[in-house]
Amino acid sequence: xxxxxxxxxxxxxxxxxxxxxxxxxxxxxxxxxxxxxxxxxxxxxxxxxxxxxxxxxxxxxxxxxxxxxxxxxxxxxxxxxxxxxxxxxxxxxxxxxxxxxxxxxxxxxxxxxxxxxxxxxxxxxxxxxxxxxxxxxxxxxxxxxxxxxxxxxxxxxxxxxxxxxxxxxxxxxxxxxxxxxxxxxxxxxxxxxxxxxxxxxxxxxxxxxxxxxxxxxxxxxxxxxxxxxxxxxxxxxxxxxxxxxxxxxxxxxxxxxxxxxxxxxxxxxxxxxxxxxxxxxxxxxxxxxxxxxxxxxxxxxxxxxxxxxxxxxxxxxxxxxxxxxxxxxxxx
Amino acid sequence: xxxxxxxxxxxxxxxxxxxxxxxxxxxxxxxxxxxxxxxxxxxxxxxxxxxxxxxxxxxxxxxxxxxxxxxxxxxxxxxxxxxxxxxxxxxxxxxxxxxxxxxxxxxxxxxxxxxxxxxxxxxxxxxxxxxxxxxxxxxxxxxxxxxxxxxxxxxxxxxxxxxxxxxxxxxxxxxxxxxxxxxxxxxxxxxxxxxxxxxxxxxxxxxxxxxxxxxxxxxxxxxxxxxxxxxxxxxxxxxxxxxxxxxxxxxxxxxxxxxxxxxxxxxxxxxxxxxxxxxxxxxxxxxxxx
Numbered sequence: 309x310x311x312x313x314x315x316x317x318x319x320x321x322x323x324x325x326x327x328x329x330x331x332x333x334x335x336x337x338x339x340x341x342x343x344x345x346x347x348x349x350x351x352x353x354x355x356x357x358x359x360x361x362x363x364x365x366x367x368x369x370x371x372x373x374x375x376x377x378x379x380x381x382x383x384x385x386x387x388x389x390x391x392x393x394x395x396x397x398x399x400x401x402x403x404x405x406x407x408x409x410x411x412x413x414x415x416x417x418x419x420x421x422x423x424x425x426x427x428x429x430x431x432x433x434x435x436x437x438x439x440x441x442x443x444x445x446x447x448x449x450x451x452x453x454x455x456x457x458x459x460x461x462x463x464x465x466x467x468x469x470x471x472x473x474x475x476x477x478x479x480x481x482x483x484x485x486x487x488x489x490x491x492x493x494x495x496x497x498x499x500x501x502x503x504x505x506x507x508x509x510x511x512x513x514x515x516x517x518x519x520x521x522x523x524x525x526x527x528x529x530x531x532x533x534x535x536x537x538x539x540x541x542x543x544x545x546x547x548x549x550x551x552x553x554x555x556x557x558x559x560x561x562x563x564x565x566x567x568x569x570x571x572x573x574x575x576x577x578x579x580x581x582x583x584x585x586x587x588x589x590x591x592x593x594x595x596x597x598x599x600x601x602x603x604x605x606x607x608x609x610x611x612x613x614x615x616x617x618x619x620x621x622x623x624x625x626x627x628x629x630x631x632x633x634x635x636x637x638x639x640x
Numbered sequence: 641x642x643x644x645x646x647x648x649x650x651x652x653x654x655x656x657x658x659x660x661x662x663x664x665x666x667x668x669x670x671x672x673x674x675x676x677x678x679x680x681x682x683x684x685x686x687x688x689x690x691x692x693x694x695x696x697x698x699x700x701x702x703x704x705x706x707x708x709x710x711x712x713x714x715x716x717x718x719x720x721x722x723x724x725x726x727x728x729x730x731x732x733x734x735x736x737x738x739x740x741x742x743x744x745x746x747x748x749x750x751x752x753x754x755x756x757x758x759x760x761x762x763x764x765x766x767x768x769x770x771x772x773x774x775x776x777x778x779x780x781x782x783x784x785x786x787x788x789x790x791x792x793x794x795x796x797x798x799x800x801x802x803x804x805x806x807x808x809x810x811x812x813x814x815x816x817x818x819x820x821x822x823x824x825x826x827x828x829x830x831x832x833x834x835x836x837x838x839x840x841x842x843x844x845x846x847x848x849x850x851x852x853x854x855x856x857x858x859x860x861x862x863x864x865x866x867x868x869x870x871x872x873x874x875x876x877x878x879x880x881x882x883x884x885x886x887x888x889x890x891x892x893x894x895x896x897x898x899x900x901x902x903x904x905x906x907x908x909x910x911x912x913x914x915x916x917x918x919x920x921x922x923x924x925x926x927x928x929x930x
Contacts, residue, residue, distance in 0.1 A: 320671060320894075326682070334825035334828075335825075336823050337825060337827050338826050338827050341826070341830070342743060342783065342826075343826035343828075344735055345735045345736065345739035345742070345743060346734030346739055346743065346852070347735075347772075348733075348736035348738075348739060349735075349736045349739035349740060349743075349744065349749075349750070350730050351732060351736065351757050351761065352736050352753050352756060352757050352798070352801060353752065353753055355760065355794060355797065356756045356759065356760055356763075358771065359763075359767060359768065359770075359771040360773070361772055361773065362774040362775055363767070363770050363920035365769070365774065366773075366774040366778075380814060384830070400907065407653075413670070414670045416670070417666055417668075417669065417670025417671065417673075418667070418670050418671045418674055419669040420663075420667040420670075421664075421667040421668055421670065422662075422671070423642070424664075424667075425667055425668065434671060434675070434815070436673070436919075437675055437678060438674050438678070440678060440912070441674065441677065441678045443851060443909070443911055443912065443915045444681060444682075444908060445855020445857075445882065445907055445908070445911060446855070446858075447735070447855060447857045447882050447885055447886060447904070447907075448681065448685060448904050448907070448908055449681065449853065450886075450889070451685075451885065451889050451900065452680075452681045452684050452685065454889060455684075455688075455889075455897070456680075456684050471720065474745075476703070478767065493811055501677045501681075504674055504865075505674070508674070512841070513895075515772070520755045527833045531663060532656055532657065533660055533662070534659060534660040534663040534664065535656070556764060558762050559762060561764070561766025562762075562763065562765075562766070562767065563764070564765065564785075564857070564858040565765045565857045565858055565882075565886065568886075569889070571661050575917065584845075589764060589766050590768055592770065593858055593861055594812075596770075596773075596862045597861065597862055597865065598823055598860065604778055609773075610772040612766065612767050615764060615766075616764070616767045618762070619762075619763060619767075620759060620762055620763075623758070623759045623762055623763070624755075624759060626761065627755060627758050638773050
């Protein structure tokens with residue numbers, strides 16, 4: 309009897325010790341797991357910070373040699389080692405601006421069509437087709453631009469612009485130039501096609517968050533579809549719509565391959581949109597492997613740093629504005 | 641109501657109707673405008689690419705100008721660097737996504753990481769190439785397939801982080817609670833319950849990331865560079881289809897142009913098939929949940 313009970317006690321004690329051990333093991337494993345995933349999360353933070361710092365480090369020679377003048381000089385002379393970023397900065401901003409002027413109204417139209425106008429059976433397939441445009445690699449846009457679109461621009465569009473708009477005061481000089489086909493305008497149009505799917509899909513998504521009650525109230529008061537979209541949907545989603553536009557802008561600023569093909573890689577500052585130019589990303593893509601001196605390479609990395617900073621702020625603004633709508637949504 | 645106010649309200653009503661019709665018509669035109677480019681670009685790639693397709697594309701090396709050849713070394717390089725990028729990016733991405741969804745859902749650090757990840761998601765890819773250049777190529781002293789794979793992994797990472805985070809957040813918390821109440825430790829809950837439930841979503845994310853990097857050119861230009869010959873040594877410069885397309889399309893030679901179009905066709909087809917596949921997985925998953 310006594311032996312029996314002591315055997316039971318031993319078994320129970322063994323079981324308890326075993327369970328304790330297992331608990332300890334589980335706790336250790338839990339701790340290790342938590343540590344691993346936290347490290348991975350921190351890694352994401354470090355990747356972005358590392359990218360910024362490494363480029364600042366790589367571009368330090370250019371920044372210290374040329375100082376602030378780097379931003380305002382139009383010189384790009386690989387032989388005499390004089391580099392200034394104004395031409396690529398100007399090209400980047402102008403092509404992105406052209407892209408936005410085309411892409412924003414078109415994307416708004418697409419979002420409007422897909423949320424209010426199109427019959428239900430059409431919305432899915434058409435929306436998917438537009439999003440397919442975002443999936444095509446940028447090098448394909450570049451090739452298509454160079455071999456198909458550039459000849460058309462050179463043969464038909466540029467001469468037409470020269471004849472009809474080139475003579476106008478103020479905006480005339482923007483549209484006069486040789487019919488090369490390549491140039492700022494071509495690059496801007498190709499960029500516009502590339503960012504349309506991004507902007508329109510954000511707009512479409514946020515338009516769908518507008519409460520049906522609001523829209524139905526307006527319809528019940530006799531509003532037309534246009535009035536509902538303009539006076540109810542847009543004010544409700546304003547910040548997110550601007551966020552979507554900024555997201556597209558961020559893409560347009562940093563796009564490399566498509567622009568490299570059709571921009572012409574010319575370091576010159578011209579008023580005409582029909583002349584070849586350069587953008588930050590295209591300059592880096594074209595010249596980095598050919599850079600034969602440290603200061604040349606450093607200047608290119610410094611350009612990359614500038615691009616990174618600009619897109620960082622544009623994308624951060626986009627995120628903040630998109631978040632505002634989802635906060636508002638969550639608060640309800 | 642007299643006749644004149646009637647006329648005024650009629651005119652007002654008609655004006656509004658006309659304005660509405662014009663605006664809606666324009667929205668339809670905008671959609672056609674978008675579809676027009678899609679069809680045009682795909683049609684060009686399909687027609688020109690198919691005309692340039694030939695079996696030797698997959699068996700011969702990239703040729704010098706004027707002679708015959710294929711893209712075998714570039715296809716192999718692309719495949720191996722993409723695979724490397726997925727192998728590096730996926731585990732880190734899944735782990736970071738798990739941290740965001742399971743450990744830091746409302747935490748300020750989690751919010752910060754999510755914010756940075758979203759920026760990384762749309763950051764210019766050429767900038768990531770420069771980053772890897774200064775980090776790897778410069779310190780090791782030469783271009784290499786490793787550097788190429790690493791720069792592609794930086795593009796894979798944010799895509800996987802985002803989808804893992806979103807998919808884990810969709811898993812109902814009752815599932816977590818049920819497993820935890822049975823005494824299952826949290827890492828096991830995550831590995832055996834949550835990942836299983838979120839798997840189709842995570843796989844979709846990886847496929848989308850693969851689609852994105854298979855056409856990516858800019859970060860490879862000065863990390864993996866290019867190589868005219870076959871190599872399976874990742875520490876050597878490596879050819880990839882997009883970089884070869886870039887080099888050949890910018891050249892003045894017709895035979896190189898044809899090869900570039902063939903490469904463009906292969907890449908586009910691959911990317912479109914991947915995005916169809918990922919869509920199908922998502923749809924099937926949705927159907928099984930309903």
